[in-house]
Amino acid sequence: MKVLVAVKRVVDFNVNIRVKSDQTGVDTNNVKMSINPFDEVAVEQAVRLKEAGIASEIIVVSVGPEKASETLRTGLAVGADRAILVHTDVVTEPLAVAKVLRAVIDQEKPSLVLLGKQAIDDDCNQTGQMLAGLLGWAQGTSLSGLVTEGQKLKVTREIDTGTQELALSLPAIATVDLRLNDPRHPSLPNIMKAKKKPLDTVTPESLGVDVAPRMTVLKVLPPEQRQAGKMVATVAELAAEMKLALETH
Template sequence: MKVMTAVKRVVDYNVKVRVKADESGVDIGNVKMSMNPFDEIAVEAATRLKEAGKATEVIAVSCGLAQSQETLRTALAIGADRGVLVETDAELQPLAVAKLLKAVVEKEEPQLVILGKQAIDDDAGQTGQLLAALLDWPQATFASNIEIDGDTATVTREVDGGLEVISLRLPAIVTTDLRLNEPRYVTLPNIMKAKKKAIETVKPADFGIDPSPRLKTLKIVEPPVRKAGVKVPDVATLIEKLKTEAKVI
């Protein structure tokens, strides 16, 4: 079974982002970039399936700038066998990414595609669902456990009311939640091995796809500064402030 994962290059989660002075976007100049954390979980899940003998090959795919090769190298160091970069400098939105991934899926013919449930830069959480719709494949989102038995995947999903277990006929799409696994620490020997693994670079035009954005961002602003809280001596004072100052009761 061939497994494909998708990885995205984002601002590292430890970095405090800053909005540009003209409010046109987030300033990423000289900012540390890393693999989207949910995508790390997806690559780890695919690697564990291979180690368990359930998968024969793991392919990591990224869409974006040439620098996304660094993100693919990290995926290869975790355990992916080879990478595919769909290189473009266009502003990629979820539908465009889903179309590009669909083209790669049709070329590579994997039986399972594992993606992070969302990216920490836009928090859209749409790409996996859009890809499933475009391919007309079954999907399981927010997975906290994946089991493969032949051509069937049993996925435990995290939902508002608890856990839901569903069975999918492969090929299928799965998006990962935080509790699916803890990605392994990437060791220096594996980093060196990853440098020898192949990364194929293609362009959206090779698939006849125009990745131009369909939505326009008018401006990006920082959230308003919250006022400092105050302590009240008793419940009566609290209720009075909620009535007269906050006006919520």
């Protein structure tokens, strides 16, 4: 089974982000960037499938600038076999990424595609679902469990009322939650080996995909500063304060 994993380069989750002074976006100058944590779980799951003798090859794919190759090298150091960077300096939206991935999938013919359920920079949680729709493949989202049985994928997914178990026919798309596994840290020898693994670079244009943004960001604002709390003496006073807060917001 060939497994394709999509990964995204994002601001590291430990970084306190700052909004640019002109409010056009988040300041990423001199900021640590890392693989999206949800995608890190997806890579780990693919490697576990290969270690179990289920996956024969793992390909990691990223859509983004040249520096996204560093993110791909992380995936290679964890255990992926080769990588593909779809190079673009355009800020890509979920539908554009889904179209790019479909074009790569048409070329690579994987049986399983793994993605993180969302990226921590935009929290869209859309790419996997859009990709499944474009391909007409079965999909399982927000997975906390995944096992293979022949040409079936047995998955457990998180829903509002608890968990749901599904059986998917391959080929399939799966988006994973953080509960699925604990990603490993690549060892220094594997990091060195990753530098010699194949990393191909293509462009959206060569894949026949238009990634021009369809949305315009009007303004990016930091969260409001948390206000100091207020002590109340009675339940009636608390109810009155809550009613006032609802009316003013």
